Amino acid sequence: MKRAASAGEIMRSERVYRTEAVVLRRADFGEADRLLTLFTVDRGKIRVLAKGARRAKSRLGGNVELYVHSSMLIAQGRNLDIVTQSETIHSFIGLRESLLQIAQASYVAELMDALTAERAPDYPLFDLLLRTFAALAETSDAELVSRSYELLLLDRLGYRPELRRCVHCRESLTPGRIFFSAPLGGTLCPTCGETRAPGMSISVDAVKALRLLLERESVLPPAVKIGAGVRREAEHALRRYVTYVLEREPRSGQFLDSLRHELLQVTGDR
Numbered sequence: 085m086k087r088a089a090s091a092g093e094i095m096r097s098e099r100v101y102r103t104e105a106v107v108l109r110r111a112d113f114g115e116a117d118r119l120l121t122l123f124t125v126d127r128g129k130i131r132v133l134a135k136g137a138r139r140a141k142s143r144l145g146g147n148v149e150l151y152v153h154s155s156m157l158i159a160q161g162r163n164l165d166i167v168t169q170s171e172t173i174h175s176f177i178g179l180r181e182s183l184l185q186i187a188q189a190s191y192v193a194e195l196m197d198a199l200t201a202e203r204a205p206d207y208p209l210f211d212l213l214l215r216t217f218a219a220l221a222e223t224s225d226a227e228l229v230s231r232s233y234e235l236l237l238l239d240r241l242g243y244r245p246e247l248r249r250c251v252h253c254r255e256s257l258t259p260g261r262i263f264f265s266a267p268l269g270g271t272l273c274p275t276c277g278e279t280r281a282p283g284m285s286i287s288v289d290a291v292k293a294l295r296l297l298l299e300r301e302s303v304l305p306p307a308v309k310i311g312a313g314v315r316r317e318a319e320h321a322l323r324r325y326v327t328y329v330l331e332r333e334p335r336s337g338q339f340l341d342s343l344r345h346e347l348l349q350v351t352g353d354r
């Protein structure tokens with residue numbers, strides 16, 4: 085049986101809210117609209133519609149570009165909420181200077197999107213996302229920013245990797261052979277590692293680098309120099325860990341790998 089909507093219900097259906105948001109993902113929708121995945125300051129991840137955003141004259145246009153931090157006015161819709169106004173707070177212009185930086189930013193955005201649930205407010209995650217994009221836009225060492233981000237993101241989501249003890253027997257690690265297991269959530273001593281994570285050894289220097297990046301809470305590249313070999317090891321260990329938590333390889337991670345491979349070939353040919 086139908087009944088007339090009360091004034092309160094009409095008010096609620098037309099409710100508008102203002103929030104700060106970062107665009108994680110966007111997809112074309114209908115003729116000229118865009119479907120945006122946002123990470124907001126007070127509502128966590130949400131999906132909204134930006135009507136007419138693909139039209140050249142759209143007022144939303146550049147304010148709903150990928151990775152832009154904006155203040156948005158959003159109207160609650162029946163199915164999807166709709167962005168009605170958007171003003172850029174930070175455009176993080178440096179993120180778009182090279183393909184490699186875009187690829188790093190898309191990796192950061194993919195992890196945030198894939199590992200968070202919708203409408204679960206988490207201010208520290210929003211803050212981490214902003215700090216990471218700001219750091220990526222300003223530094224030439226995007227790699228270490230991404231490593232710090234992975235570690236701090238995993239930590240915040242309850243997957244802080246163990247890097248000081250053996251995850252199996254709980255003994256403190258001693259310099260020498262160390263193993264790293266993604267399914268077990270961190271480092272293993274030689275005895276446990278040989279049986280539980282064969283072939284997954286990691287250097288002491290790589291473990292130290294991971295500890296440093298995890299424990300200082302900043303996403304800015306550290307003052308200490310970290311060599312190329314240690315960077316590769318740290319990246320592989322964290323990629324395995326992220327893939328384990330995600331239950332698939334991050335797509336943008338594969339893109340990043342192939343891009344770097346191509347760049348290496350270009351410079352190698354000279």
Ligand SMILES: [Zn+2]
Nearest residue numbers: 250253273276
């Ligand atoms: Zn052990």
